[in-house]
Amino acid sequence: MIKVRELSVSFETSSEVIEVLHKLNFSVEEGSACAVVGPSGSGKTTLLNVLGALLPASSGSVTIGGKDLSQMKEQDATRFRNQELGFIFQQHHLLPQLTVLENVLTPRLAGNWSESEQETRKRAHALLERVGLGNRLNHRPSELSGGEKQRNAVARALINQPRVILADEPTGALDSQTGEKIADLLLELQKEHGTTLVLVTHDLSLAQRIGRIYDLGNTPTS
Numbered sequence: 001m002i003k004v005r006e007l008s009v010s011f012e013t014s015s016e017v018i019e020v021l022h023k024l025n026f027s028v029e030e031g032s033a034c035a036v037v038g039p040s041g042s043g044k045t046t047l048l049n050v051l052g053a054l055l056p057a058s059s060g061s062v063t064i065g066g067k068d069l070s071q072m073k074e075q076d077a078t079r080f081r082n083q084e085l086g087f088i089f090q091q092h093h094l095l096p097q098l099t100v101l102e103n104v105l106t107p108r109l110a111g112n113w114s115e116s117e118q119e120t121r122k123r124a125h126a127l128l129e130r131v132g133l134g135n136r137l138n139h140r141p142s143e144l145s146g147g148e149k150q151r152n153a154v155a156r157a158l159i160n161q162p163r164v165i166l167a168d169e170p171t172g173a174l175d176s177q178t179g180e181k182i183a184d185l186l187l188e189l190q191k192e193h194g195t196t197l198v199l200v201t202h203d204l205s206l207a208q209r210i211g212r213i214y215d216l217g218n219t220p221t222s
């Protein structure tokens with residue numbers, strides 16, 4: 001499903017070029033899960049941004065479902081992000097002026113949504129129940145705790161029933177019990193729907209539960 005070959009990513013600042021990822025190689029089978037670990041600054045968010053077609057590789061290649069991301073036109077990349085990908089950001093990126101329910105419905109606005117609005121609302125409601133926000137539908141993000149915002153963002157990432165979920169420390173802001181519930185949900189979806197899951201975490205017990213661990217602090221270069 002996901003194949004990363006000799007992937008390098010550098011950032012150019014005014015004074016220097018920093019190579020954050022150097023010749024990474026790994027793959028994630030369709031329908032399986034992989035944890036990405038590594039110290040702060042090792043490039044975990046950068047890697048996820050590349051996998052989500054939000055950031056170009058400096059060299060090397062990434063293919064998802066047989067499509068080479070670097071060969072995709074912007075239009076195809078947008079379609080991929082809207083229809084096939086669920087991205088859970090390290091910072092939740094909820095829209096402050098919208099309610100919890102409306103935030104979950106925002107992916108609909110990007111177009112090409114085949115389902116009726118009523119049907120999407122029903123699923124949004126069910127997803128919010130599932131992440132424990134069923135009684136908060138009409139609240140605004142500013143009225144939620146950090147963990148509740150994160151759970152709202154998880155529900156938003158799942159509304160398009162993505163084939164691939166990229167989750168950047170989705171349990172980082174949560175207490176261990178709530179974090180476990182979110183991890184359970186993501187792993188259930190991966191098993192029930194054959195979703196491919198790449199999850200960044202600092203939580204070693206969660207990484208071990210996922211089973212496959214890719215350690216950016218200790219990356220083999222071949």
Ligand SMILES: Nc1ncnc2c1ncn2[C@@H]1O[C@H](COP(=O)(O)OP(=O)(O)OP(=O)(O)O)[C@@H](O)[C@H]1O
Pocket residue numbers: 011012013018020038039040041042043044045046047090
């Ligand atoms: N746009 C950018 N321009 C320059 N440097 C960047 C940029 N984005 C990230 N970096 C640098 O790349 C390195 C990796 O950043 P990244 O956010 O991927 O780390 P991380 O592993 O996700 O860390 P954390 O665990 O703290 O979230 C950092 O040293 C960061 O300063």
Ligand SMILES: [Mg+2]
Pocket residue numbers: 044045046090168
């Ligand atoms: Mg990060």
